[in-house]
Amino acid sequence: NAGVTQTPKFQVLKTGQSMTLQCAQDMNHEYMSWYRQDPGMGLRLIHYSVGAGITDQGEVPNGYNVSRSTTEDFPLRLLSAAPSQTSVYFCASSYFPDRATGELFFGEGSRLTVL
């Protein structure tokens, strides 16, 4: 099983450029999410989805868009990159959207640098 696959692993952008971070999972998970990891701040939730066609904002959604057209894919779009978006981004997924006791499955991360 591939699990949760993120691409690209590394990306350098200039301020104002746009890009999409890809996330795909092959476990038929209903729940998918995007986190950013910054030093000393743990992981913060950007956006999440409880199923195809359903998305919602997390703790730090500004500057990011998401869509969920299929169960497998959950891309994260940066419309106009800013240096404050320099971070490591993780996609995570799991079974059962609500009131579940399960754990999250993480991708290996995408390191983004905005100059």
Next chain:
Amino acid sequence: AQSVAQPEDQVNVAEGNPLTVKCTYSVSGNPYLFWYVQYPNRGLQFLLKYITGDNLVKGSYGFEAEFNKSQTSFHLKKPSALVSDSALYFCAVRDKGTGFQKLVFGTGTRLLVSP
């Protein structure tokens, strides 16, 4: 609101010695508690969880954690550390009955096991 604290940025231990990584939490109801480990340049991997029942939870790679409701703690332990245990460890919590989007991560504790 839910919160979790990992009071130590780094824990140093010699190989073969017992290790403890501390975590305290705050929730309004009953907690679901999790430990994840992150190896260099990798995503987070699930180690163990407390949902209900026995306060001592056993997980992957010989790790265990003890849930202490009165002290609101969920410390991670291992009887004999290995050099390969060196990694970044995250504690996470959410209120029972809430969804994955309510999961809150600590800031992480770096474990360094010396030979």
